[in-house]
Amino acid sequence: MAPSSTFTTRLSEAARVVEEALAALLTDKTAPGEIARPPRLMAAMRHAALGGGKRLRPFLVIEAARLLGAEGQGPLRAGCAVELLHCYSLVHDDLPSMDDDDLRRGRPTVHKAYDEATAILVGDALQTLAFEVLADPATDPDPAIRADLVLGLARASGLGGMVGGQLLDLSAEGRYGRAELGEADVRLLQAMKTGAILTFSVEAGAILGKADAGTRQSLVAYGRALGAAFQVADDILDREASAEALGKRTGKDQEKGKATLVDLLGMEGARRECRRLVEEAEASLDSFGPRAQILREAVRFVVERQV
Amino acid sequence: MAPSSTFTTRLSEAARVVEEALAALLTDKTAPGEIARPPRLMAAMRHAALGGGKRLRPFLVIEAARLLGAEGQGPLRAGCAVELLHCYSLVHDDLPSMDDDDLRRGRPTVHKAYDEATAILVGDALQTLAFEVLADPATDPDPAIRADLVLGLARASGLGGMVGGQLLDLSAEGRYGRAELGEADVRLLQAMKTGAILTFSVEAGAILGKADAGTRQSLVAYGRALGAAFQVADDILDREASAEALGKRTGKDQEKGKATLVDLLGMEGARRECRRLVEEAEASLDSFGPRAQILREAVRFVVERQV
16 A cells, blocks of 8 residues: 555655754754864764665654644654664664674765774764753753653663664674574564664654553554564565665675574565554554554555665 | 872772662663663673772762762762763773773773674663663652753763764874874863763762752862863873783873873973862862862872872
8 A cells, every 4th residue: 555645745754854953963063061073073973864764763753742742843853862873773783893784875884984983983972962862951841751751762772672682683693602593582682673762762752742651552562563563574675675776785684694583484474474563553553543644654654665 | 198088988988889889780680661681791781880990980979969968879870870981981992993902900801801793782782871870760859850960971971072082082193184283182182082071970969969050160160170180190190100000001192192281291291280270170169168078189089099
């Protein structure tokens, strides 16, 4: 099913305002409380964070907040924070000692365009900036909301979330001893590495929209199912797509002997699992009725994306 | 002048409770909101953060807070956050593409004891945990204080602070083209790389102690002078000390052709500057009278430390 024109308009509008806001955050001009901004670092940070991507995570923040009546600077800034965090993880994951990638979205990775030390610092500074953006009063006048956002992003991205998942992913290559992953291990790894931040993106919208506990829980359930669907779809895509279409190397998981859900469930089983997760995500939105149409389309978009 | 017994008792007591609190934060047991903690990552994080150091930064948080009547979990947790941030910066600075150090406090650095990928992830996760600790309600029931702490740490440690300073430090080696630093450049670099976090440590105590604007400003001025004194003393030490006494390579700045204040002011000039900064730090505490005796001793301790 093709996405509605409302959906595609909202998605590209979110990408546009996020790009603009990120560019404003990453200028050479110092912000209050800063001593100076080294131009080389700023240029490399812009290389890492600007000019690319669908901005899916900010889109989820913005649309989940909108569903609850919250719009404007808050969701935009929280969306930028999640995107900065996501970009930091890409820069560090691409490093020679990690996944060793030369290309990202068809452009040289940061350590290729600059150097390894700069790339490490770029990732470090993007992470810090994500938390700075969330804690800044410009994001929300209510400090309880800002502290809640910081705590949620930290839990989703740290040792018990994204970074822990990346360590498990490296272990899955057999770097740290023999590794044979079962279905439960692969699901855990994916929930940590990519799922936690996607789930938090939706939860951030709930926090900004001052959702009650039940509403927040429904949105978190939606985010979890969407995150899992995203990763199964990614495994399927990795197996199928051509290097040209993706602008990055593919079949990499196979190359490294890493088990994916496609190995464990078979291609048909993975497709079935993907459809099941889409339905689960949609069902989590039932209580919102037709107002949640954009989020329903989002999960379908996530599994059907070709780039 | 030898430090008072009150001072040495307080310093070692702070180190003890901080060590204990850090160990509790870095267990293998998952915290609320986390999916799982990979044991290898946790062991490497403990290697990076436990069992060493004077814990100067937490000590400053704790003593600045105590001066304003704040004690207990708040200053302890904020002190742990600053120490986690400091440890992350050491792990990343030691990496082969950065300062390429094999030893830290006489023990193998994280990338030597584990591997480079793990060391990058350890630094990443230590940074995240620092922000998580600050944003957690256990640090202070008032979310405005928690958000203020997060914002302050982010500004001190990000692109306009510590990480920016590390980039300038790498540039000072001539990596990114010819670099001839004057006195102003060296002072800027040091204020960013090490000064900002030391200053924030003192400011965190002011935030937790609910200081009024003038009191907070006095403590920030104290922290700035202390941070600058720390760095001049470090430059002097680097030139003088033997490798055995320090447990790390010394004379490194000279080796890499990096200008320090000792080069620019001469040894005697650097010693004079150090004394001037100590007096400036002490003068910033005048309004507190004898109650600030521990902080006065702290700045003298910082310039006289032999390890």
